[in-house]
Amino acid sequence: MKCPVCERAELAEQVQNYHYRECGLDNVILTGITVRTCPECGALAPKIPKIEALHDCITHALIKKEERLIPAEIVFLRKSLGWSGALFADNMHSDRSQISKWESGKVVMSRSNELLLREMVARGKKIDDYERIDAARKETHKVVSLFVRIDQAKQRWTDEWREAA
Ligand SMILES: [Zn+2]
Missing domain, CATH: 3.10.20 (Ubiquitin-like (UB roll))
Incomplete structure (x- = not known):
């Protein structure tokens, strides 16, 4: 070719x-x-x-990730749910400006909000082996x-x- x-x-x-x-x-x-x-x-x-299975695999890997989510990963997870920024704000009981601060990295998402996001994605995707034990709790700079x-x-x-x- x-x-x-x-x-x-x-x-x-x-x-x-x-x-x-x-x-x-x-x-x-x-x-x-x-x-x-x-x-x-x-x-x-x-x-x-x-590709669809690949994106499911990436989504799954992100919610199991031991380290904190980085801003681009928050955006990826939000999009995996098919949510706009406005809908994300509603579902997180937050507002648009807070969402854009998380997604741009201006403000670090709290650990409890990060767990909530991971939970919502896990339930949305019906992932059976999701373990939240250490996810998002580990402070690491790796x-x-x-x-x-x-x-x-x-x-x-x-x-x-x-x-x-
Ligand atoms: Zn060429």
Whole structure:
């Protein structure tokens, strides 16, 4: 297949890690997926199977995350519920300006509000193995990335949090 961007070369295919910024999070790396790259212009085109299952997997990983949620993750979870900022404010018994402070990182969401958000997402998604024991209670400054691996044979996504190098 010819590169659709520069049309100067054939795309090369290889299995590699892919930094999945398209999801709105900066710390999600897909592992073991096929990526087409252009040797001329460097254009990247990942083949991402089962996108809906992938997004469920990311959502699930976020509500289980041991570290505090970062602002982009709060936005991701809110969107996973299909909620606007206004609806989010209503459901959190809060107001729009507070929501935008959390989502922009101006104000750190309280731990109890963070647990409430995780609970709402967990119930919305009917996730059975959600454990809230330590989630959001642990004060840590660890910076972690989410590695989401595709099992090509089973076409299943699995998640793992790892400390950023
Ligand atoms: Zn190209």
